[in-house]
């Protein structure tokens with residue numbers, strides 16, 4: 233199997249590191265290229281044993297999969313590189329937010345099978361939850377799912393659901409990290425110094441994550457187990473509701489999903 237990544241940034245590296253760590257592919261089956269940051273991809277070559285090249289003919293020769301992992305705005309340049317060398321057997325997998333299958337087809341001028349994947353950077357620890365949608369002519373869906381499940385779980389969705397998946401899980405961890413950042417800042421306002429605030433927040437998040445992983449209980453029950461009648465937790469939760477936590481999260485997710493739609497219209 234030969235898997236070629238156009239783009240070796242945050243998302244691509246989380247995917248290939250996740251795949252390698254899980255032994256689903258060998259490092260020498262992975263080929264990386266980028267726009268200009270040779271140092272960065274040489275680091276991956278030296279530390280992981282993956283291949284690196286800027287020669288598109290060599291990269292695409294016999295490729296089973298090409299992973300499109302640049303920013304959507306860089307895709308026209310990426311397409312220019314790929315177009316002349318794309319072989320019929322190569323399946324294309326895009327992780328670009330908002331870029332539609334029909335746009336990828338048009339830019340690459342190809343009838344090759346195309347899938348869209350919306351992963352997240354938790355791929356690095358094999359915990360991405362990724363949406364997948366396929367072009368009609370995509371063969372071997374099972375092979376792709378198996379590859380993608382090497383770095384987490386997958387849900388197959390219609391392409392128009394990708395906007396919501398992008399918001400929910402593609403961007404989702406960033407929203408959670410931001411809440412943790414703000415939590416630590418609020419702890420500093422309570423009087424903890426920065427080191428203490430980060431230590432407390434980090435361990436709180438790790439512990440809560442492990443509870444979610446290990447417990448069969450729904451979130452609501454985990455919460456109820458902490459909340460005494462007329463106690464401190466109830467007081468805090470009432471303040472959270474009073475500030476409109478649900479509305480804030482709904483607005484956050486709508487803004488992200490709408491931006492995905494806008495990105496998809498940019499390339500109409």
Ligand SMILES: NC(=O)C1=CN([C@@H]2O[C@H](COP(=O)(O)OP(=O)(O)OC[C@H]3O[C@@H](n4cnc5c(N)ncnc54)[C@H](OP(=O)(O)O)[C@@H]3O)[C@@H](O)[C@H]2O)C=CC1
Nearest residue numbers: 239240241242243266267268269302303304306309328329
């Ligand atoms: N980050 C995330 O959490 C997620 C990102 N995505 C999607 O993944 C994609 C990449 O995001 P992210 O990894 O964060 O971005 P990064 O900026 O970290 O990486 C972008 C990569 O694309 C490369 N690139 C740009 N132009 C070209 C080109 N002409 N030829 C080859 N490579 C090129 C860059 O190379 P160089 O460094 O040399 O400029 C870089 O390696 C986006 O489309 C985004 O929507 C999807 C889900 C989650």
Ligand SMILES: O=C(O)[C@@H]1CCC=N1
Nearest residue numbers: 328329398402403404
């Ligand atoms: O912010 C973005 O546009 C990309 C897509 C999902 C996560 N990062």
